[in-house]
Amino acid sequence: MTADLSLRLAAHRFLEGLDTEDVALLAAVARPAEFPAGTYLIREGEEADTIYFVDRGRVAIELHAPGRGPLVVETVGPGQVVGLSWVSPPFRWQFDARAAEAVGAVGVDAPALRLILAERPVLGFDLLQRLSGVLLERLQTTRVRLLDLYGDGGRR
């Protein structure tokens, strides 16, 4: 089982170039995760205890508002990561993440990973660099969407 997970993690774009040894460390605290369409990977407010490396399907990151239903702020697909709030306190999910299509992922235990990284600063720095890259990209694209480029700019 761990061998399978090692293979899936090694093939995941987010972990590209990571040492086999380090991949095995992650795989040791991971489990396969399948989410049928419509089910939730993550719920707002719950403990941020898993990082999902998605390799199949599409995940909708959303917030729920009464009367307005779920508001999708971003969708995430294969090769991407769902769940970023495990990195720093308060370790609580800020959004819901719903499987928009059936999702296949590898879920890595976040508390266990934090312990491993505390012992292995070099790996820790590497993963945080990769994570920063994802955060930066999401921040940039979110900023671009904030500009509402396709809007009418208040001209009418």
Add this chain to the structure above:
Amino acid sequence: MVAAVEPAARTAPGHGPLTPALYRVVERQVELDDVVTLSLEPEDGPAPPFAGGQFNMLTAFGVGEIAISISSAPGDPGPLRHTVRDVGAVTAALCASPVGAVVGVRGPFGTDWGVDGIDPAADAVIVAGGIGLAPLRGAVDELVARRRGTAGGGVFVLVGARSPDQVLFPPDLERWRADGAHVGVTVDAGAPGYDGPVGVVTSLLPEAPFDAERAVALVCGPEIMMRFAVRSLLERGVDPGRILVSLERNMQCGVGLCGHCQLGPLLLCRDGPVVPYGGVAEGLLGEHRR
């Protein structure tokens, strides 16, 4: 690859290049709540030939004139089509034009997407944002038709819109998909009942399996969107000389006489709007106040 079409552009006979020929609206299609496609036919004689990416200067008589890209394909048997977004006095008047109204047309002007010159074996990647899909529609039609059922390069159409109800030309997107093109659509903000991708248009690139090395990319949309799209295409390995963008500036005469559409070394009505990124737009896209 990108060259101006020979000046078969027609204006009213006996008049100079600033006088429009008279056309009539023969059909009016409401695309979105602020976007209308007008189908136009000349009062006299046939419309001049054009290539996808070119534009006409349309006159709303009594209001003014504006540059609008041609949104029909050169091979279309039907009338000339222009997809207009209501953003000011002239475009409002054009969008409100009923069937039977007279519209002035001068053109076609400008450079085109160069569909004829695209290597049939190369993948064609189209990245369109918002109303930017309109100047690309004709070129995509042509590419999809030429490559349907062939073993050559594929067609990858990546479309970004504000929200699900702002996606332009859904029937064309479906048709292209059915004819073998890879079509991806994403929106900046979702809506109830929408379960598709939400994110910037470049987020569709990773799932578009085109061969970057030989690919040709046609990009059209707001300037910021084009900058980000070009960046992502370059990161993917597309050759900068094979990325085409559509640049925009204030246009008044459309024929290289009034000086308004200058962007650095270019007169966009003559040297654009379609311009290669490598060596040309590269030095202009990110510049401030140029």
Add this chain to the structure above:
Amino acid sequence: MGVDPGAEAVVDREGLDRLVGVLAERGFATLGPVVSGGAIVHRPLQGVDDLPAGWHDVQAPGHYRLEHDGGDELFGWAVGPSSPKAEFFPSAETVWRARSEGQRVSLSAPEPPAAPTAVVGARPCEVRAMSVLDRVLRDGAHPDDRYTARREGAFVVAAECGAPSGSCFCTSMGSGPAADDGFDLAVTELLDGDHRFLVRVGSAAGAEVLGAVPHRPATEDDRRARQAVLDGARRRMGRSLDTEGLPALLARNLDHPRWAEVAERCLSCGNCTLVCPTCFCSDVKDVTDVTGGIERHRRWASCFDLDHSYLHGGAVRPTTASRYRQWLTHKLSTWWDQFDESGCVGCGRCITWCPVGIDLTEEAAAIRATDGAEAGSGGVGA
């Protein structure tokens, strides 16, 4: 007496006067330099008596004065604020008229052309400017038909320069003080000995007109005298512009701090574009009356207008620095990319008529002296 193109002849003052008469007889509306309102401007010319005899212009950045010395010299001045541009490319023009009734629009027939224009006393820099403007307005894929017709029917009598002003730098731009082509006749005023004019024929039309005017063949003395006038002019140029690699220099210094510096002086008034003989920007606007009449108007515009670059709700060039940069880089750099030659002919008008005396030769030299300098605080984007 038959005259050939390329021939050189000499006329006297009466002959020059007769020349103006011949042009009127041939149906030309003749314009030439006259003193009006304290400046030498282009006005209808009846004869040689209308020319600015004895007048000299003193020009410097932001400075223009006429002085009279009581003499007979007709062309002892450089250039005034106006140029022949306005004759061929009017400052305001109605391009077409139409009438709209219900769902019918009818265009009026195009207006017939006016009488052909003859320009007497066009400076070599102005002749060059006309050819620069030809390349923009006539030689592109969509020629301005009215401009083309006016240019085709025109008769140009150039007057070579003997008295450049403090603002002149035609030698730097290769557009003077001699007239090389683009004229029907070119006159050089000679004051050594008899007051006479060496006339060079530049076209068959010029030959025909000269043939109807009393003249004698030019001698070696006359030719030497002409060279002396031109050499004198070359030595007395007001200023110079180093054009070596200039287009590329400006293109790589778009963020130079000098742009912010000149913007502190520039009023963005557009005077420079108004007096420049090659500026061609125009606004094209439709106007209506309440009875269904529609007209398309074309009017001179300036890249210094805030709205010139209006796009998507605002100006692309909202700062004076960005607009000054556009003007200067277009004139001296990107004009090459667009039209394969320089847009500047070295007439110096922009220097003289700038209310704050900005000198583009000085601006270009300043950038050249600190090529590659980066903005600290400020800069174009600020």
